[in-house]
Amino acid sequence: MAAEGGAEPGGGAGLDPVPPLSLVEGSGGRAARVGDRGDLVALARQVQQADDFIRANACNKLTIIAEQIRCLQEQARKVLDEANRDADLHHVACNLVKKPGNIYYMYRRESGQRYFSILSPKEWGTSPHEFLGAYKLQHDMSWTPLEDLERRDAEINILEKLLSRQAALPPCTEPNFQGLTK
DSSP states (O other): OOOTTSOOTTOSTTOOOOOOOEEEEOGGGOEEEEOOHHHHHHHHHHHHHHHHHHHHHHHHHHHHHHHHHHHHHHHHHHHHHHHHHHHHHHTSBOSSOOOTTOEEEEEEOTTSOEEEESOOHHHHSSOSSEEEEEEEEOTTSOEEEGGGHHHHHHHHHHHHHHHHHHTTSOOOSSOOOTTSOO
16 A cells, blocks of 8 residues: 555665654653664664763763872871971970071980980081981971971972962952962
8 A cells, every 4th residue: 555645655666664754752742753773773872872971081080089089198198297297396305495497406315315406516516416307497386307498498488479469369260370380
């Protein structure tokens, strides 16, 4: 039996059969088109590809977060190590009032007692006790080993410049990294 328009359903005359389009009710009561199986396979591939991309993006973002967590854990370890060192140094014997900004030299007596002095090994000439190290007492009451002093002072200078500029900066809703590099 011929369909409207004179053609046989399926194409007739040896051509590949093409299923007729039909309308079905989709979500929300709207009509949706249902095509051939190729369309369904293509849609399924597209959904699978989207799933693959979403999974890859999520994995990439989680990898970045995991790396940030590792960095934060390392920073936390460093902070705790420095806090333990600072607390230990504050308990070293010292017969003078320690003032921030000064450098103190640590020695060990034969008895094993550690103590701070304001005299460096050069100033002693021949030091009566074993020299253990030199530290600068910072204004936040932390200690900086003498070998790290140049780097630490450079960091503090950069932060002070940043803080002085901060008061002059207008409010900004977007990140602004100007002035952080120099």
